[in-house]
Structures are given as C-alpha cells and as structure tokens.
Amino acid sequence: MKSTLKYVLAMGLALQVCVPMAMAQGTKGLENPRSTKFHSDLSGKTVAFLPLSMGFDLTEGWAAQMRKQADRLGYSFEIRDPAWSTDAGTRALQSLIGEAPDLIVVHNPDIQSYARLLKQAQSKGVKILQINLESNTTTDSYVGADWTEIGEQAANAVVAQCSEGKGPSNKVAIDTGVPTAASDVFQLDGIYRVLDKHPEIEVVSQQATEYNAEKARSIMDTVLQQHPDLCGSIGIWDNQDTGTASAIKQAGKQDQVFLVTSGGGNAVGCENVSNGMFDLYISYNVPLQGDILNAEIARLLQSDAKAGDNKAVYFNPLTLIDKSNVNPRNCWTLDALK
Secondary structure (H helix, E strand, C coil), X not given: CHHHHHHHHHHHHHHHHHHHXXXXXXXXXXXXXXXXHHHHHHCCCEEEEECCCCCCHHHHHHHHHHHHHHHHHCCEEEECCCCCCHHXXXXXXXHHHHHCXXXXXXXXXXXXXXXXXXXXXXXXXCEEEEECCCCCCCCCEEEECCHHHXXXXXXXXXXXXXXXXXXXXXXXXXXXXXXXXXXXXHHHHHHHHHHCCCCCCEEEEEEECCCCHHHHHHHHHHHHHHCCCCCEEEECCHHHHHHXXXXXXXXXXXXXXXXXXXXXXXXXXXXXHHCCCCCEEEECCHHHHHHHHHHHHHXXXXXXXXXXXXXXXXXXXXXXXXXXXXXXXXXXXXXXHC
C-alpha cells in the first residue's frame, strides 16, 4: 500500500507540472470541430420565406428573427411577399421550386392551395418548413400553434362563463377567418369537441370574417341586435377580433359578453386585455415560435436527409393571458425582436 501511495503522489506531482506546461504551450486553445462544421454547413445556404403577407405582427416578427439568425450564421434569407393573394403566393412558390433554395419556409393560406406544390418541391429536393398554418401535405417540418388545442381552450373558457346559471344566457357566437384555413378547420374541431359535451351551450352565430375587423364588427352588431342576452364570443384571430370587441363595447355589453381570442402575443393584443376589450387572449407567442423556427432551420440545413425523408411536427406551448398575468414578460414588440 505504501508503494502504491508513493506512486499516486508521484503521478499527481507529475500532472501538476505537465498541465501548466501544456497550457503554456497551447495558449491559442483548441479548435472545436463541431463549431467549425456547424458554421460551414450553414454558410452559403439559401432560405426563402413565403408568408401570407408581410406588414402584420406575426410575419414581421418571424421574419425579424429569421433574418437575425441568417446574418449571424452566414446564409441567405429572402422574402417573397404575395400580399394576401393566394394566386400570387402560388406563382411565387412555383418560381421558388425552379430556383431550388435549400429551404422554403411556408405560411399557408389554407390547407389545400399549396398542397400539391409542397409535394413537388420536396420531390425536386427542396426542403419545406411550414410555420403556424398547416397544409394537407406533411413536409419536413411544421412549427406553430396546435389549433385544435386553441379551440379546446377557448371553448372551455366560454363554457366556464356561460354554462347553466353562470351567465345572462347560454348563447355563444363564433367568428372564423377563412373557412379553409388550418386555423379555422382545426380550431373549430377543438371548439366542438368541448361544446358537444355541453349541449346547454347554444351557438347562435358562426360566420367568416375573412380576417377583416370591420366585417367582424358588423357581424357582432347584428348578433347583438338579434341576441341582446349573448353571453360569450370566440374569435379566431386578435387582429380581426378588435372589430368584435368594438361592437361589444359600443353596445355597452363588455361586462356581459365574454370575448376569447388568440394571436401571437404582441403588445397591442395585450393592451386590449388590459383595457377590457379581450377577456381571454390565447397567445402562441411569436418570439418563442421564432426561436423554435430558427432551430429547425439550422437542423434542416445541416441534415444530410433528403427532402421529405423525415417529417417532424412541433406544437409550441400556449399562454393564456388575462388581466391577472398581462405583463411585458408575456407580450412583445417588433422593435424588441429586431
């Protein structure tokens, strides 16, 4: 044992001498091969973004974060803005397929319009990442809200306010956006999964607003005239639902009609919670989506898998915002993202 202990002590002294000598000789450090490969894999690649349109909080927020990562990691980022036109978006997608960027990030206008082209793009070797609005075609990746979950959350909130004996009536109105959009078809499924269990809740109106706040306001004006005892309202998107909220306020029924909406969690939406326009705001959190989106972009650009070989879906967490938790931590501004 004594000889073993002497050996261990001797080795310890030797290491104390050798390590500083090695450090002194290697003052420039060690190259990290994983870092080198990461940057070389991404540098020079091309990512294209095809949104519904630029100029509103969701797409501007995602674009700001994608652009920052592209600048940091040395790949090209470009935007093809169809300005709310599905025809223009179809032409832009056809053009991108011909140009063959490494990755296209697609914000679908509905579940069908781009479905065939997304398959075609993958067959041509172009990877596809869908953001927040899905197509019928499953691609390399989807990042965004789970619209079924949003529908369930919204319906549960309305049931809690308007079930038997809790509100002025059991009457509820639903405003959709575009009937064939993922946000509508999947969210309605979630809403009715809940409402079907509560037959006491009466849906007195279900109408499409085409994402137009003025149309939403007009619809709610009419609904309140026909059903002055309306208890609750579920909207698809906060930007359109400002119109619904305005109609409720104009009728003097803010304390009566419980309004639920959803959106990206921007500061304007949060202000509408603070001022009583929205009672519940279900946020899918654009900054968080942007972080996940950037991670998926980096993963797909590094992957050796062919387009369409591997398919991934990530539904990001939701934040339910009301007056109790409306604060800067749960809300964002575009300037802060840039």
